Amino acid sequence: MTExxxxxxxxxxxxxxxxxxxxxLPSVHQLVESIMSDESVPGTPRxxxxxxxxxxxxSMRTKLVxxxxxxxxxxxxxxxKFALESVKRQTRPPLAPVINATGIIIHxxxxxxxxxxxxxxxxxEAARSYAPVELDLESGQRxxxxxxVRDLLCRLTGAESATVVNNNAAALMITLSTLAxxxxxxxxxxxxxxxxxxxxxPDVMKAGGAILREVGTTNRTRLTDYEEAIDETTGAxxxxxxxxxRVTGFxxxxxxxxxxTLGKHHDLPVIDDVGSGALIDLSEFGxxxxxxxxxxxxxxxxDLVLFSGDKLLGGPQAGIxxxxxALVDRIEKNPMMRAMRVDKIILAALGATLQLHRDPTQxxxxxxxxxxxxxxxxxxxxxxxxxxxxxxxxEAITSATLHETHAYLGGGSLPxxxxxxxxxxxxPKHISEEDFAHRLxxxxxxxxxxxxxxxxxxxxLRTVFPEQDSALGQAILDALDEGLS
Numbered sequence: 001m002t003e004x005x006x007x008x009x010x011x012x013x014x015x016x017x018x019x020x021x022x023x024x025l026p027s028v029h030q031l032v033e034s035i036m037s038d039e040s041v042p043g044t045p046r047x048x049x050x051x052x053x054x055x056x057x058x059s060m061r062t063k064l065v066x067x068x069x070x071x072x073x074x075x076x077x078x079x080x081k082f083a084l085e086s087v088k089r090q091t092r093p094p095l096a097p098v099i100n101a102t103g104i105i106i107h108x109x110x111x112x113x114x115x116x117x118x119x120x121x122x123x124x125e126a127a128r129s130y131a132p133v134e135l136d137l138e139s140g141q142r143x144x145x146x147x148x149v150r151d152l153l154c155r156l157t158g159a160e161s162a163t164v165v166n167n168n169a170a171a172l173m174i175t176l177s178t179l180a181x182x183x184x185x186x187x188x189x190x191x192x193x194x195x196x197x198x199x200x201x202p203d204v205m206k207a208g209g210a211i212l213r214e215v216g217t218t219n220r221t222r223l224t225d226y227e228e229a230i231d232e233t234t235g236a237x238x239x240x241x242x243x244x245x246r247v248t249g250f251x252x253x254x255x256x257x258x259x260x261t262l263g264k265h266h267d268l269p270v271i272d273d274v275g276s277g278a279l280i281d282l283s284e285f286g287x288x289x290x291x292x293x294x295x296x297x298x299x300x301x302x303d304l305v306l307f308s309g310d311k312l313l314g315g316p317q318a319g320i321x322x323x324x325x326a327l328v329d330r331i332e333k334n335p336m337m338r339a340m341r342v343d344k345i346i347l348a349a350l351g352a353t354l355q356l357h358r359d360p361t362q363x364x365x366x367x368x369x370x371x372x373x374x375x376x377x378x379x380x381x382x383x384x385x386x387x388x389x390x391x392x393x394x395e396a397i398t399s400a401t402l403h404e405t406h407a408y409l410g411g412g413s414l415p416x417x418x419x420x421x422x423x424x425x426x427x428p429k430h431i432s433e434e435d436f437a438h439r440l441x442x443x444x445x446x447x448x449x450x451x452x453x454x455x456x457x458x459x460x461l462r463t464v465f466p467e468q469d470s471a472l473g474q475a476i477l478d479a480l481d482e483g484l485s
Contacts, residue, residue: 018064024075025060028053034076035083044087052086088444098447099468099475103421103460105372106411110449112310112317113411114368119315119352126348133344146332148347152354156279158298159305159322163332164350165340168308169199171319172273174340175304176208176236178331179269183235184213188221188253191240201240210235220252223262230266237263238271239302241292256292260301269303269327276411277307277320279357280370294322303327309346311411314367315353316346372462373409377420383461383469384424390473391426396480398427407462423451423460428480433457439479446471 026034031053035041041049056079098110106112115123136143146163153162165171176185185205192214194200205212211233215225226237237259256272263270274292282291291312297305304327309318319340321331331337342350357363364370384402391400403425406418428436433452440448440457446468451458464472 018067021075022061022064025057026076026079028057031057031079031083034080035087038080038084040084041087044091048087048090049083052083052090055086056080056082085444092444096447098441098449099472100463101448101450101459101461101472103405103407103423103451103458103462104410105369105407105419105463106311106409107449107463108411113314115316115349116314116353116356116366116368118356118366119349122352123316123345123349126344131344131348133347144332145341145344145347149351149354152351152358153320153322156354156357157294157305157322159324161325161328162320162322163328163337164309164342164347165319165321165337166342166346167317168273168275168306168319169204170340171306171321173204173208174331174334174336175271175306175321176205176210177336178334179271179327180211180235181209182211184211184229184231184233185236185238185271186213186215186226186229186234187238187240188216188225189214190216190218190221190253191242193240193242219250221254222252223254223258226254226259226262230268234266234268236269236271238273240273241275255300256297256302257300260303263303264301269324270301271304271306272297272302273306275307276311277309277313279313280360280363282312282373284360284364298322309350309353312369312409313353313357314363314369316349318342318346318350368465372407373419375462377422380422380461383466384422384459387459387461387469387473388424391476394477394480396429396431398429400424400426403458405458405460407460419462421460421462423458425456425458426476427456436479440475443475443478445478446475448472448475 028050032046032049035049035053036046059082060075060079100107100110102110132143133145133148134143135141149164150162153159165174187201187205192201192212202212213229213234215221215229239254239256239259256270259272260270262268272292274294274297276291278291278293279295281293294305294307302323304321304323307313307320309315309320313320321328353367356366364374381402388400388402391397394400401424403423405421405423407421408418426436427433431439433456436457437450437452440450448459451460459472459476461469
C-alpha cells in the first residue's frame, strides 16, 4: 500500500504510516544476511556489504523523514536494491571505464587517447611482470629507460635521438631548464598559449628558468622580429603550435625552416613544440589542417621537437623529445629527469603504439583515435539505426531520432576542424534531460558520458566502440527504467 493510493488520507494517518515503516526497517545484521543471499555478491568482503547495508538504511530513513513515497510492500526489496548498488559502486575500480558518446575523440576529461588493444595488452604484461627497464639484456649492464623507445622514435621521425618524460609540459620545462636557464628564449607573441590545467607558456618558461622574450604582434610576426631580438643573452629560438585556437585574417608567421636557418646562422638551438604529435599525414583522413608533422619539423631543421604521446599519436600520457643527439644527451643528464621519468607501464604502452605506427594501414585500423577519425558515415548511421530500433518500444522515451552532426578531435587539436558524424537524439518522457544524463554517468555497470543540448541527450557513436553498442543500449534502458520506478 502506498501513500499515493490514499490521496485523501489525513496528515496524522500518513505520519502513522511513516512511523510504521521506520519501525519496520531491519537491523544492519538482518539486512546484511539478506544481501549475502543475492547471487551477485559471493566473494565480496563482508565489510563492504556491511557498509552498503548501513548506506541503504541511512538513505531509506532520509527518504521517509523527507516524506518521500515508499511502497510498504516493497520495503525490503528496495533496501536490498539500494545496498546492491552501493556494493557495485564500492567494488568498482576507482578509475573505471566509461562509454564516451560525446563525439569528442581525444577527450581530456576522459583520459584523452584510449590505447590500442596491442598496447594495452603489452602494458598489462609489463605491469604484472618484471621488465628490463634499466637493464641492457645484451650486455648485462645498466641501461637507460629512454633507450627502450628511442630507436622507434628516431625511425618514425628521422631524428638523431629521443627521450621521454611524463607529459609534454614536462618536456618543455626540462628542455628550457637544460638549454636556457638564466637566458632568454625568443617566442612570437601570437604563440604565447594557455591550455587547460593552468598551463601558461610565460609561467612555464619562468618555472623552467628561462627568460621570455616575446616578439612581433598577436597576428603578425616576421623573421626580422626574431633576428632583431637576438643578443648575447639569447639561449634559444622557439616555435609553439597554437593547438587550441586559431588567429585568422591579416596574419603572418615564421615557418620552422626559416627559424631553423636563422638559428644555425647564430648558433642557437631551435625548439619546436608541435603539441599533438602527428606522425602521419591527416589529409589521408580527409582532414584539411595545418597540424604539424613531427617528421616534417625535423626535416625542416628544428633541433628539438616536443610533442604529446596521448593525443594524435594515440598512446599513453607522455612528453616526447626528439632531435639532435647532443641536445638530447644534455637533457637526459639534467637532475630534473629523474623527477619526470616514466615507468615501465608507460614505456611498454608507448613502445607498442610506436610499433603500430610503422605501418600506416595497421595504425589506422588498430589505434582507436585514428580508427574513430576514419569511421565511414554510413557505418555510424547503420549502428545508430540498430540502437534506435532497440529503443523503439521504450515507454519512457518521447522520441529517439537520428541527426547529422559533427564530431571533434578534441585534446587541443584541430579546434576549428569538424568531422562529419551523426548522433541519436533522445528526449526522455518522465525525467529531465539533466537527470537522464546524471543517471547515465553514474550507472553502476556501464557509465555513459553524453552531450546535453536543446532539451535532449545526444549520443554520437563515432566515439563509441562497436563492441560497446550493446552496453550503451542497456545503459540507456536502465536509466529510463529508473525514471519510471
